[in-house]
Amino acid sequence: MTALHHRAEGPATAPVLLLGPSLGTSTALWDAVAPELSATHRVIRWDLPGHGRSPSSLIGPGATVADLARLVLDLADSLGVDRFSYAGVSLGGAVGLQLAAQHPERIDRLAVLCSSAHFDGSAMWQDRAETVRREGLEKLAATANARWFTPGFTVPELVEDHRSADPEAYAACCDALAAFDLRDRLREITAPTLVVAGREDPATPPAHLREIADAVPGAALTEIPGASHLAPAEQPEAVLAALRAHLAGTSARSGMNVRREVLGDAHVDRAQGRQTPFTARFQDFISRYAWGEIWTDPTLSRRERSLITLTALVAHGHHDELAMHVRAARRNGLTPDEIGAALLQTAVYCGVPAANTAFAVAQRVLEEDAPGN
Structure with missing residues (x-):
């Protein structure tokens, strides 16, 4: 079975984190963030159909975000990954929302960056799809910097990804954005959720992210100054800090599992039973770093x-x-x-x-x- 192209980094035994791209980009969107996240997670980046190195044949006219979510699950299945955390930008973030709402048993923790539960109706995206099918991507790629970054900033590799994407696959992704509206299902999401807004983002302004944060139970919202639509590329350190803090719960749970396997349930239960508000942070520190990072390192x-x-x-x-x-x-x-x-x-x-x-x-x-x- 043909699958989405992906790139994997980090220990094979670490908790899995899938990273989703925005429309017009590739796995390169995460170049400044993924290597750091791979210190504690098995990081798997994937390309949209017709983008990067993913086959364009995986998508066709009238595609939906649910179709893209199914491709992501197929990728996870092919890698033997049952449950994973997920972070995605823009269209990649919409895929994450779809996965969390439709397949909650598969998602551990969710991060939605510079995205939305709806993309301002279908008309704009239908028009863009028609234009791209008719004229290709050259003109649209020429305006990428203005749509993606704050003035004066660029990542040439990502602009080239935009230019070299398959027009038919790109247009099919536009069809998916045109049809996407998950607002009535946001309250169904049970995974711990982080929502990240680029304060200078014209494509998915902070109000769109606040809408998600207000609807998803317990969701946290972070706004990143100096970031436009592709925050992981423009402000990687701020994005990394936000993701690390959010994903730490995964490492702590993984660490607790290892702690129990090595020391035994009886010992850990006694330690947890003696825990007080004063010692709680120390117990979390032990689970997260000693057991969640050192003892899970596959080197030894x-x-x-x-x-x-x-x-x-x-x-x-x-x-x-x-x-x-x-x-x-x-x-x-x-x-x-x-x-x-x-x-x-x-x-x-x-x-x-x-x-x-x-x-x-x-x-x-x-x-x-x-x-x-």
Whole structure:
């Protein structure tokens, strides 16, 4: 089956984030943002049909945003991705709204940038579709800077993407925008939602984003100064900060899953049960960074991480933590002999007294957890 062209970055085991483009652009729209997001997520950028390297045959006259959303789900399915977070710009943002409303079981967190739940009726988009089918994209591409960026700013690669898009596929995307109006379904969206407006955006002014934020339950709105319609290209640092903060909930949940897998439900439940408003941010910090970023990094296996952790805890004399991580090491597949070998190594590099105490701690834990006890 022919699928949308895509580009994947980041650890294969990290939470998945799909990034959608605006009309007339390609995956290059996210060039200044995606590499940074890939530190904590498996980032998958995709091209619209007839844009970038996606086949134009994937779309035809009378297409809808729901059709584009189906192509995105087909892409996710082909990659074995069941649930994912999603961020999209303009038409890409409309696809995100469609996905969140129609397929809530697939969307973890949603970010809608410089987009709308409707694009000011059908007449303008029908006219544009007819013009492009008749004349091609050269004249329209010549006005891209004025529609996309604040005065004096440009990204030549994106303007060239506009110029080189397939006219028929571009016109079919215009058909989709002409027919799109999701205002009556916004309240159905249950995914945590961030809405981002470019304060200088003439195509989808901040009022359009406020309309989404007001209707989607619990949605947050961020306005970015100095940004027009393609905010990720014009103000990447501000967009990155907003997306990182919004997506952090995904990393925290992923980190909590890993924390439970390594330390066990009983330990984590006790820690959560002792949590107070004073310690809540620290518990979130542990889940997000220690377990959501370090322990999910695929560079080292969990067995290797357990070995490293054991020696570090011996070196610093953290004996309560050592006991916890001896149990974690067993869950991660280390045998008692391998744990003993790691502790023997610490006798050389951390000192015999430190290793002596560590062996006593490990012996107690291994006996307590032995079958029959």
